[in-house]
Amino acid sequence: MLEFIQLLKQRYQALLAQQVDEAGRQRCVQRIDQLHLTEAFIRKGELTQVKNQPVLQIAIIGPTQVGKSSVVNVLLNSDMAGVSPLAGYTVHAQGFCHLVNKADNQSLQRFFGRFQCLEVSALPKHRFDCYALTDVAGHSPYLPACVLWDTPDFDSIDSQTYREGVLRTIALADVVILVVSKEKYADQSVWDMMALLEDLHQPTFICLNKISEGSEDILLRSLQEKWRQVRSDAYPETILLSYQKLGGLPIWPEINRSLLTRLSVNINARKHNQYELSLVQKYSPGWLEPVNEELQALSEWQQLIDGLVKQALQSYQREFLDHPQHYETFQQALAELLTLLEIPGLAGLLTGARKVLVWPIKQLMKYAKKPAHLADTSQEVVLLNRLAEHLLIQLQDNILDNAERTKTGFWSKEFSSLVRSIRVDLLTEFSLAARNYHIEFQRDVEKTAHQLYDKLQEQPVVLNSLRATRVTADAAVIALTLHTGGIGVHDLVIAPAMLTVTSLLTESAIGGFIHKLEMQLKQQQLHHVKQKLFIEHMAKKLLSLPERIPATMHFNISTEQLKAFEQQLAEKHLTEKRHGLRIL
Known part of the structure; x- marks a missing residue:
């Protein structure tokens, strides 16, 4: 946690x-x-x-120029804390060990972490990740054995630079003394801090310093009202401090001599875990709000891309694979088949030196222009490029729509900007990938043609009837023209001779086998288009766009990290609940 x-x-x-x-x-x-x-x-x-019996820690806190260091000196019955009329004089937490030794507080280094413990004289003016511990000689009648902490102000313009040290020291405290003056007690920063500290359940009292005679009642009533506005616990004891004419130090009321000793008795360390849990439960929803928004934006981004890819593939299947006038691939496989058959009357056209009935397809593939020609004239490649462009248009429209409907406006703007920046390159890469896919897929087309040829060898009646028809010869001429670049691949779909060959085969004894091969070819195409084009060259590139957003502009906390934290919080809650039942 x-x-x-x-x-x-x-x-x-x-x-x-x-x-x-x-x-x-x-x-x-x-x-x-x-x-x-x-x-x-x-x-x-x-x-x-x-530590079974940790050293008592008392922190004096307050806004600037209310006399915190003066109160420290009064309680120590010494002048060890440096005082100055200048605002922001104290910028480091300084602990004074009363009736305890610095050696008894070595564990504080672990608590302060990266903060370095130095002598007061060695504290740097422009470095704030340090604190001081000083042994106090003598005994004060106002303090039990403890470390009394003088802290910097929490309200000045410069306080943000050393605020972490202030908050660390406050969290360390077993007892908190809030020092305010008649000029500062009503400042919003004071009550924001007291509201923040309520869930720490620290015994607290207020020192009203620098008061003028006759204003006590008005100030006390106002303090009580301010307290009730920000806190639900009982209003604490308040000490009114007036100054000595000589020495300029406040006078600690004799009646409150043992106040700190009495308050220290109210410390309940056994409930610390319970208070700790309550603190995290109170503030974690606010902490995690932008984290959840970020994770939601990333999840919506992935869902959006997955949905658009799915739509594109559905359009590809509807407008190409299942379209009777556009689907050209299986017709191309039949054209490849015809080049494998011995067609009467075409021997002189095909080759003058043919010695066997089979003309291997690899010989035709020696024509260097064939793959490029097929890709350039394919309706499939044209459709794929159009679908890719349409996907990006829909993506931009959805981003703008999400920006208006959800809280993820920042992410929508970033995604939109990133999509615009890569749009041209992405479409160019996709177009090249589509062309390469179409060329590479010729191997699957040829494989299908050989499967048809082998099946026809098992059916001599079908094979002979195919060879005997004049239509077959016309279709073979079309197939040869396709190989030499005379026509485009889409022309096979509408060529009457090719349509007749298709009908002859599908109505023959191997019609079921023909249909099965066509379905297999379509499945292979759909798989290749999905994986090699829309996933590898579109979805993955779009899903990686959030990685281009500078790390300083988002949380970059994973769902797994968030779930682990929530699980720890739930387990701690159950543990504390069991402990509570055991006490009851």
């Missing part, structure tokens, strides 16, 4: 750089925040499983 969430985060970060509209950018930023937080919260769960 963690690996999939990391993958999603990487994809969203890549997409963010490509977003041009503000709404798209905000949507990406929001989901990246959710993924950062969820990933870190899952890592926190792993951390608690490794």
Whole structure:
């Protein structure tokens, strides 16, 4: 699950750089925040499983210039946290180890992952994938043994550059202290963050800093109202911080001296897995929405191409294979057959030196122009090219229609653009492939002719009656003319002599065999046209078009990866449900 969430985060970060509209950018930023937080919260769960009694982690968070670092110093009863009147002074998470040693927090490196742990003095200004841990001397009356974290702001213009570190630290926290001021408490960024953190179920309290005398009641009522607008849990305790005149630090109320110790008792690590599951279940539909749209677009693209190829093949069968006036291939096989027969009166025309009754077809194939001539004059090749062009026209129309009906407008635009860019080349390649197919298929035609010839040898009555007719001689002349390029292959379909030969054969004793061979030839043609032309030279090229879209513009997450994540989520849900029943 963690690996999939990391993958999603990487994809969203890549997409963010490509977003041009503000709404798209905000949507990406929001989901990246959710993924950062969820990933870190899952890592926190792993951390608690490794250590039976992990060190208590307390995070101080808030918008810019509300005095977060000052509150850290108050709680530490020291001045270890650097403070500055300049906005954005703190850009790294800094942990202060109170009554615990840095050595007790070595497991934090695993939690922070690629973030590097450095001394405070070594933290670079322009590198944000690092954090600091510092041992605290002495004892504070306000803190139990813990690591107290000072975090950067989450609302400034520059905060996006170091926001991941903020969210990681917040997810690590067992207790969260929200620091706001009278100038900042109503900022939308504050309440967006608090809404985001609700599902972490962290004990929380609010420090209202920099208040002026007499404004307390109004501010508290407003805070409560803001909380109820974004959160469903109870409004937390709120501490009002006023400043000392000397030193400029807030004064921590004595009545709240043990507040953090008391809140730490409410931490329930055993429910972390349950909270983790709820967090993923809440946000995953939003994360996966564009992923599902992308997979849907790719599925529709494949279905569209498969459907158009199927339509093209149906048209090919209807307008050629099953069309009595257009289907020329079997007539060509009969023409090849006639060149294998001894036809009375044609010996001088065919060859003056014939010594045997069979004239092997391979001798005729020595005419170099024959295959090219047959392809150039074939109605089949003309039809195939027309079907390919019609397929691309229908494809463009369907893309535009899908763009209007579905949410996959981005994909429709990309597909349309890619189809236009390859259209000419694709049709040119298809035309050449159709011509080559027709030439290569002559071997199947010749094979059919030899099968007919062999069958006729078994039927001497049919063979002799065929040789005895004058029509056969006329048809043989047509066949020879075809071989020498005098007529086109389609002329065989309408030549009366060839039609008569066809009738003689089909009505003879081998009529059933003739019909069987014709059906076999059609099946072979359909298979070749489907595989070698419409799949190899059309469907595969069109289906590969999504691969040309830059990787930074889509998620490129497979259906298998998505199903694996959903399966892990379902298994985790069942596990937590069983655990819940056991507790009951």
